Amino acid sequence: MNHLIQKLIEFRDQRNWKQFHNPKDLAISLVLEASELLENFQWKSSEQAVREKSKSIEEEMADVFTYLLLLSNEMGIDLEKAVIDKIAKNATKYPESKSFGSNKKYTDL
Amino acid sequence: MNHLIQKLIEFRDQRNWKQFHNPKDLAISLVLEASELLENFQWKSSEQAVREKSKSIEEEMADVFTYLLLLSNEMGIDLEKAVIDKIAKNATKYPESKSFGSNKKYTDL
Amino acid sequence: MNHLIQKLIEFRDQRNWKQFHNPKDLAISLVLEASELLENFQWKSSEQAVREKSKSIEEEMADVFTYLLLLSNEMGIDLEKAVIDKIAKNATKYPESKSFGSNKKYTDL
Amino acid sequence: MNHLIQKLIEFRDQRNWKQFHNPKDLAISLVLEASELLENFQWKSSEQAVREKSKSIEEEMADVFTYLLLLSNEMGIDLEKAVIDKIAKNATKYPESKSFGSNKKYTDL
Numbered sequence: 001m002n003h004l005i006q007k008l009i010e011f012r013d014q015r016n017w018k019q020f021h022n023p024k025d026l027a028i029s030l031v032l033e034a035s036e037l038l039e040n041f042q043w044k045s046s047e048q049a050v051r052e053k054s055k056s057i058e059e060e061m062a063d064v065f066t067y068l069l070l071l072s073n074e075m076g077i078d079l080e081k082a083v084i085d086k087i088a089k090n091a092t093k094y095p096e097s098k099s100f101g102s103n104k105k106y107t108d109l
Numbered sequence: 110m111n112h113l114i115q116k117l118i119e120f121r122d123q124r125n126w127k128q129f130h131n132p133k134d135l136a137i138s139l140v141l142e143a144s145e146l147l148e149n150f151q152w153k154s155s156e157q158a159v160r161e162k163s164k165s166i167e168e169e170m171a172d173v174f175t176y177l178l179l180l181s182n183e184m185g186i187d188l189e190k191a192v193i194d195k196i197a198k199n200a201t202k203y204p205e206s207k208s209f210g211s212n213k214k215y216t217d218l
Numbered sequence: 219m220n221h222l223i224q225k226l227i228e229f230r231d232q233r234n235w236k237q238f239h240n241p242k243d244l245a246i247s248l249v250l251e252a253s254e255l256l257e258n259f260q261w262k263s264s265e266q267a268v269r270e271k272s273k274s275i276e277e278e279m280a281d282v283f284t285y286l287l288l289l290s291n292e293m294g295i296d297l298e299k300a301v302i303d304k305i306a307k308n309a310t311k312y313p314e315s316k317s318f319g320s321n322k323k324y325t326d327l
Numbered sequence: 328m329n330h331l332i333q334k335l336i337e338f339r340d341q342r343n344w345k346q347f348h349n350p351k352d353l354a355i356s357l358v359l360e361a362s363e364l365l366e367n368f369q370w371k372s373s374e375q376a377v378r379e380k381s382k383s384i385e386e387e388m389a390d391v392f393t394y395l396l397l398l399s400n401e402m403g404i405d406l407e408k409a410v411i412d413k414i415a416k417n418a419t420k421y422p423e424s425k426s427f428g429s430n431k432k433y434t435d436l
Contacts (some may be wrong), residue, residue: 219407222411225410229394234428239413241384245364245367245384249365252354256357259354263351264351264352267351268402277403280396280409281394281413284410284413286395289388293381293388295385300386301392301396303386314342316432317344318421321344
């Protein structure tokens with residue numbers, strides 16, 4: 001992923017965009033791209049969207065990943081370690097015995 | 110990242126959650142987590158949020174990354190390749206000459 | 219709706235919150251509440267969500283409406299007129315002949 | 328607002344779109360429009376966005392209100408009453424003594 005981050009920073013710096021890339025606006029951008037990803041599924045079953053919109057879905061996922069990487073770089077966060085840590089935390093919030101086959105949030109378990 | 114995906118799938122399957130993880134609901138979940146990330150910046154300057162909420166920001170970024178990885182796995186998408194391809198596409202939408210130092214969307218350039 | 223706006227402003231001013239209520243943070247808040255509304259539908263069919271989460275759905279819709287009203291007040295926008303105007307514009311984007319029974323976006327019609 | 332809802336239903340029914348307007352997809356649509364509203368503020372100060380994007384902000388607020396009204400109609404929810412009820416509930420979550428001049432969430436007060 002570091003190789004990707006370097007490419008994204010190069011693209012950003014060639015356009016002199018670092019001035020706009022504060023963490024708050026990067027977090028806003030992440031939400032906007034996640035919504036554009038979701039737009040591919042609007043008014044459709046999951047299957048229809050996957051069948052008709054897979055290229056657009058891929059491109060919006062790339063945009064989400066882009067802002068996630070740029071924000072992690074700006075914040076000095078190791079994304080892979082963050083996921084490992086969160087899995088451990090979620091294992092406590094969602095014990096297998098209570099959450100098996102359930103679509104409930106941990107606050108409702 | 111494949112190692113991470115394997116860990117996330119293991120967590121999911123221990124809870125029998127694959128039945129809920131269709132691409133549409135994964136895309137919804139990605140938006141929800143991106144919003145929870147953004148909530149850390151609500152009513153605050155970027156600096157205040159970074160100063161006071163960095164642990165929570167890290168955890169929400171982990172959740173965003175989790176759903177991005179699970180969706181990429183479900184769709185058979187190579188996230189790193191998708192970003193490389195999107196950088197090339199964006200280089201055309203945002204030529205350096207027009208976009209240098211500008212915060213405008215390509216449709217307004 | 220003016221009566222509602224007055225009540226919301228009174229609530230805000232009793233807490234000295236006007237200092238935080240700039241349009242950008244109000245727009246962020248509107249997204250956050252819309253996502254909390256959507257969370258009620260996560261991993262569920264529409265029918266299951268309506269059956270099990272109607273009270274929470276109502277409360278989140280109230281939060282969305284709250285920020286919409288506060289933002290309209292801050293921006294001096296007449297929401298009812300804005301909807302009437304947008305219906306006229308959408309009638310051009312989505313002519314009945316092309317959009318009848320279709321779930322496509324106008325750019326794909 | 329009932330008059331507005333009637334106009335929106337007429338527009339929907341002329342296009343035979345009721346088949347797509349289940350509460351889950353309406354809630355998704357509300358999030359998408361709220362994000363399009365927020366996009367007007369991306370990479371900008373609140374002031375710059377208000378100065379340059381007020382027409383687009385108004386149109387996106389109209390879209391948000393449209394889906395809020397359609398969802399309230401679909402769910403049989405009285406939006407004005409919902410806001411009044413929520414103000415009362417929030418008065419308990421955010422007592423003036425604790426929340427005066429504070430940008431903290433009630434869980435952090």
